[in-house]
Amino acid sequence: MNRREAIKAGSGTTVLAMMIGAGLIKPTDAFAQEWNKNAFEAKNLNDTVKALGGTSAVESKDITFVNAPDIAENGAVVPVGVQSRIGKTDMIAILVEKNPNSMACSFNIPDGTEAVVSTRVKMGQTSNVHAVVRADGKFYYATKEIKVTLGGCGG
Amino acid sequence: MSDPMRIRAQLSGSTVDVRVLMAHEMETGQRRDASGKTVPAWFIQNVTATYNGKTVLSAQWGPAVSKNPFLSFRFSGGKVGDKVVVTWVDNKGGKRTDEAAITAAA
Incomplete structure (x- = not known):
């Protein structure tokens, strides 16, 4: 079984975790x-x-939004940056609650990379935006409402 | 082949500030065209940035990342003149790799 088949055959992460554990592939x-x-x-x-491998997330004041507006004029391009001051942060995800699917993106933060990332996301309507952080195996989140005056799903 | 990424990597103090602008449609798969047919989803799924062979950031993206995506992040330990390499892969198997040399902050 080659790596591609292994990934396809298993339900993703468990098989990958096994293979990483067995030293077959590097993370x-x-x-x-x-x-x-x-x-x-x-x-x-x-x-x-849960899909990211946690059970629940705790709200944290050590996660802050950077560059994110209170009101976005154009929902197709909403700048969102997230900074985590929680030690051992190794993942940051950005979720838009009222989009058809919540998660817009996730970032893996290796050692040596600061726990601060910025990107731009689409928002269909005014919504809470969650920043989810994984640090030392635990999950944390912070929420900010961004008002959208023109939705981002019309293209 | 898609247009090249615009990458800027600037060293200030001991950290390298990386900004990337990619050219991609980032079609959500939720939109319909004039004839009412759904426009199939077409978006970047994986982004990886490396410096001297070491991954400094990897990302998984969904279709809710904006068209022509922007990304910025910072890592420590970079040297002026060394290259930062960024690769993206989309859900149709499209791929692009570009690189930029680290410059000193003005």
Whole structure:
């Protein structure tokens, strides 16, 4: 069984974890192939956290939004940056609660990379935006409402 | 082949500030065209940035990332002149890799 078949055959992460554990593939290689379908199909914060491998997330004041507006004129291009001051942060995800699927993107933060990332996301309507952080195996989140005056789903 | 990414990697102090602008449609799969047919989803799924062979950031993206995506992040330990390499892969198997040399902050 080659790596591609292994990834296809298993339900993703468990098989990958086994292979990483067995030293068959390096975590960095595995990640390049990985796309967490379940997390991207989850409809809310709790389900997304579960799909990312957690049980629940705790609200944290050590997560802040940077560059994110209170009101976005154009929902197709909403700048959102997230900074985590929680030690051992190794993942940051951005969720838009009222989009068809919550999670817009997730970032793996290796050692040596600061826990601050910025991107731009689409928002269909005014919504809470959650920043989810994984640090030392635990999940944390922060929420900010961004008002959208023109939706981003009309193209 | 899609247009090249615009990458800027700037060293200030001991951290490298990386900004990337990619050219991609990022079609959500939720939109319909004039004849009412759904426009199939077409979006970047994986982004990886490396410096000297070491991954400094990897990302998984869904269709809710904006068209022509922007990304910025910071990592420590970079040197002026060394290259930062960024690769993206989309859900149709499209792929693009570009690189930029680290410059000193003005």
